[in-house]
Amino acid sequence: MPYPDFIGIVKSAWRDYDQSRKINSVRDISANVSTNHVYQIEFDGHQPVIAKLSYFGYYEHFVEDHTIINSLANNLPSPYENLLSRSLVKGNSLYIYRHHDSLLDAWVVFYRPIEIRNRLPRRLDDQHIVSLGEQFAKFHKACFSIHNTLPDSSKTLKIDIEHLLKILETDLGKYEHRGHKQVIKENCRRFLDNCQTLDVASLPALPVFLDWNIGNFSVTDDLKLFSRWDYDWFRVSSRILDFYFFSRVVSNVGDRTVFSYNISTLWEERFLMFLESYHANYPLTETEIRFLPEAYRFFILNYVIKDGRYFFHEIFATKLQMEAYESYLPSIVDFPVDLILDRLKI
Numbered sequence: 001m002p003y004p005d006f007i008g009i010v011k012s013a014w015r016d017y018d019q020s021r022k023i024n025s026v027r028d029i030s031a032n033v034s035t036n037h038v039y040q041i042e043f044d045g046h047q048p049v050i051a052k053l054s055y056f057g058y059y060e061h062f063v064e065d066h067t068i069i070n071s072l073a074n075n076l077p078s079p080y081e082n083l084l085s086r087s088l089v090k091g092n093s094l095y096i097y098r099h100h101d102s103l104l105d106a107w108v109v110f111y112r113p114i115e116i117r118n119r120l121p122r123r124l125d126d127q128h129i130v131s132l133g134e135q136f137a138k139f140h141k142a143c144f145s146i147h148n149t150l151p152d153s154s155k156t157l158k159i160d161i162e163h164l165l166k167i168l169e170t171d172l173g174k175y176e177h178r179g180h181k182q183v184i185k186e187n188c189r190r191f192l193d194n195c196q197t198l199d200v201a202s203l204p205a206l207p208v209f210l211d212w213n214i215g216n217f218s219v220t221d222d223l224k225l226f227s228r229w230d231y232d233w234f235r236v237s238s239r240i241l242d243f244y245f246f247s248r249v250v251s252n253v254g255d256r257t258v259f260s261y262n263i264s265t266l267w268e269e270r271f272l273m274f275l276e277s278y279h280a281n282y283p284l285t286e287t288e289i290r291f292l293p294e295a296y297r298f299f300i301l302n303y304v305i306k307d308g309r310y311f312f313h314e315i316f317a318t319k320l321q322m323e324a325y326e327s328y329l330p331s332i333v334d335f336p337v338d339l340i341l342d343r344l345k346i
Helices: 007-017 059-075 126-145 157-167 171-176 183-196 239-250 264-268 270-282 287-308 312-329 330-334 336-346
Strands: 023-028 037-043 051-052 097-101 105-111 206-208 218-219 224-230 235-237
Touching: 007 023, 007 037, 007 051, 007 097, 007 105, 037 235, 051 171, 059 105, 059 206, 126 206, 126 224, 126 270, 157 171, 157 183, 157 287, 171 336, 183 287, 183 330, 206 239, 206 336, 224 330, 239 264, 239 287, 264 270, 264 287, 270 336, 287 330, 287 336
Parallel strands: none
Antiparallel strands: 023 037, 037 051, 051 105, 097 105, 206 235, 218 224
16 A cells, blocks of 8 residues: 655645645654644745644534634733744634545644643653642633533534444454453443443543643743644633643652553642642642542553544554553543542632
């Protein structure tokens, strides 16, 4: 099978967008962890443009997500008005190019380059942790303050879990998840039942980005959030979906090239310190804390098991999925919710 000409698709997308600005070069700047592709387009006499190309999922969801993100970028109040990269529009609409042939259905969106300030160290100290707790709380509060101004989102937690259950009945799903089908189904059932018991659908919904690893954002000299990029896992849902990656950012292990998704970072002392700082600035509720283990379960089921082979390259996806069956999902039963509730005095 011939390898798709992604750069050729990006060039076609740009010609369709504005052929008056001639391309000088297209450089692949992808992180090479996920299956998405990111390129920097250079021009003679003009500022560069960033192109993101994706071919996983549904075109309608791609358009919906980037439309919401662009609206969010334009509507966020100070000091977050320049935190997110804005997408390019053509006429009155967000511009998204769709390429379709016998080999590939792919979509391209263009971004303005975003300024990057300071990257945090791989392992944070206490000052970093307390500051990030405050900063993420204030950012979430700002996102919630404008959530009613954003376009509607069709994606829900229940829809994604039901999609996974349907995949398990397909030939491809039976092959990919052979030997683990019952474990997946049982965890899907537990997730749906526990969400109903907690009435998770009633929790406030706001824009969340989920993948808050240290390589996806920058801060100012005084540790305030400055810029955020990589919007692959964006959705509108409970803010608690962001917290597993917050725990990874502040964990004792720190950021690593070879990684796992162990649950224990959610009750490390360093994360409890982060939660105290966050809670002081944007109080959490008992229901939200009790949802933490289910938010983790959703992450494993949806982003590691259901979509892992699309979000990660093969070597990462295989490793993470096996770890999910052997340790991630079984470990949820030991989640110390009461420990966190006591620490936050909820």
